[in-house]
Amino acid sequence: MDWADLDDAYGDRSELASRVLERVLSHLESLPDQPICGDVEDLDFFRSLRSEAPTSGQELSTLLDLIFDEVVPRSFNTAGPGYLAYIPGGGLFPAALADLIATTTNRFSGVWQAAPGLAEIEACVLDWLRDWMGFPEGTRGILTPGGSASTLAAVICARDAHLSPDIREGVIYASEEAHHCIQKAARLAGIFEDRVRHVAADEESRLCVASLEEMVRRDREQGLRPFLVVSSAGTTNTGAVDPLAEIQAACARESLWHHVDGAYGGFFHCCPEMRERLQGLSEADSLALDPHKGLFLPYGTGALLVRDGQRLKASHSGTASYLPSTPSDGFYDPSQYGPELSRPWRGLRVWLTVQLLGTRRLFAAIAEKRELALAAYEAFSAMPRIHVFHPPDLSLFPFYVRGRGLEDENGLTRELLERLRSRGRVMLSGCSQGSRFLGRVCVLSYRTRQAQIEALIDDVRVILDEIHPQST
Ligand SMILES: Cc1ncc(COP(=O)(O)O)c(C=O)c1O
Known part of the structure; x- marks a missing residue:
């Protein structure tokens, strides 16, 4: 037995693939009839999943039974039509096919020279997002695992653009209704809790610009350095859209970075009738989007756009003698715009879905x-x-x-x-x-x-x- 031969170790590929596909398709068909919320309190069952790694390969059918009959049903049916909780996700099927292509071809999409076409497909997706959001030509972006990761990259950009290496004086502002990922991003970016201000929201849960300006004034008086305002294009609690244009004007007056959290609401900008409500979004310094929410893609698809693309690059670029040189200007090298080097080919799930369905x-x-x-x-x-x-x-x-x-x-x-x-x-x-x-x-x-x-x-x-x- 050639134990080290892994490609021949699990049986006929097309037979395995068709058995998986069969289960996936019947799962999709039964979605509307599946419980809206499975038994998420079956703690003994969840504990039982921490089993030892098998020494020899297992039979696929048993594993599929475990996944489809036991594990998946014991969860919220987030893909079901009746899911109106939290912020629903998507899961359009073409994205699953794209993932199959991306993971089986398994080219290195982190570095342009290693897979120029893959990187350019990702750049093309970012251009689409830029255009849909009304951002200008010089915008650059990165596809991320989600809104939290996009927010972290935005906070880091704003920090680098506005603060000296002594970042202790820097202050961030977001409404008391803003998503908790902003505090988390601040902490990860080295901005401690005592430098994150929770600006009062009005009775419609929208950030109160007068309170923001007052807080900024007071912080400046204390010798602190206000540098970033995060506004929400749709809060998680009540869906409120902050007065983005007013906040943008306040940020311009005060020379602050304006980041818009469009994780929930950003894609409504694709509907002309919603643009007035989202006015100001296109003028922000940066914008977080979650295609895994508003563009109905599977979880793990987020995006960040930064108006001055060079700022995003300045915060994330890096190279080493063992890497190929970065491409000439105009081409897009993902690892220069985000924290990852090795990364999945995220762009394909967006690209293939948009190509197959059309905008x-x-x-x-x-x-x-x-x-x-x-x-x-x-x-x-x-x-x-x-x-x-x-x-x-x-x-x-x-x-x-x-x-x-x-x-x-x-x-x-x-x-x-x-x-x-x-x-x-x-x-x-x-x-x-x-x-x-x-x-x-x-x-x-x-x-x-x-x-x-x-x-x-x-x-x-x-x-x-x-x-x-x-x-x-
Ligand atoms: C308004 C808002 N911002 C940020 C996030 C965080 O996004 P993610 O879960 O993709 O990290 C969410 C998640 O629901 C959200 O609703």
Whole structure:
């Protein structure tokens, strides 16, 4: 037995591939009927997965049974049409095919000289993103594993552009509603917690520019160096879009880097009717996007655009004598624009999906998610026992169930979410603002269509008849 021959070790490739494909396709077909939330509390089962590595290869069928029958069902059905919780992801199938191509060809997409065509396909994808977001020619970017990684790269760029090596005086500003990845990115970039300001949000959960300016003024008086404002093109809690244009103007006045977190909402800029709401996004210094949210791609697809591409390069470039020289200007060398050297060929999943579907379909799907969210909002606002706030800025809105006082309302709202989940057609998640618990409806899964919104509305009506305010 030639134990070191790995290519011949697992049987016939095409037979293995067709068995996997068969399971994948039947999984996709059964998605709408799968539980909206599997048993994520089966701790004994999860512990049992920490098994020892086998000395000899195992049979594929047993492994596929484990994955498809045991592991995957015990999770949130994030790919299902009824998933309206958190920020739904996507998972368009062409991206899976692209990953198969990328991982089997396994060319080195980190360095331009090693795989120029692969790097240029990635550059092409970044050009698309740049154009869709209205960024100018000199923009450069990087495809990342997600919004958190993009935010980290943006904070590092802003830090390098504005601060001296003594970074201790540098201060970052983001609204109290901003995503927690900003604090994490700050810490990873060497900016400690006491230099991250949580700017007050107004009653519509949008960053209050007057408070921002006041905080900047006070920090300057203290001898600190404000350098970065992160605004949200759609917050995770309530979907609020900060006043991006006003923040941009304030940043220009104060010479601050303006980074827009468009992880949730950035792709709504592809819909002309949404551009006014997102005005200012195209003028920012940098923009984080999550194609694995708004462009319906699988998890692990994020992006960062930086208006002055040389800034991104200055923060990330590096070479060594054992590497080929970097390409002449105009070509795109991914490892010079991000932290990774070896990396997956991320661009192919975006490129192949956009090539196969075309932008008309993709953008129509984004626009539809907003329409569906508006329809759900209208229906909720017509229910006397539900309190809604202003119409969604994008495709997410919060609400609560009215009751007798705050505690009762929090309890009723939680109960509604739990009952919805156990009815199994749609899943929502919640968040807290101060002591208030809010339910949230977020429409962003490409599989969510009119039928799921109707199911949501019907189920909410039925549940409201079942749950009642506490009697005094
Ligand atoms: C507004 C916002 N920003 C940033 C992130 C972080 O993105 P990722 O999970 O891709 O790291 C999220 C995630 O949901 C988000 O909603």
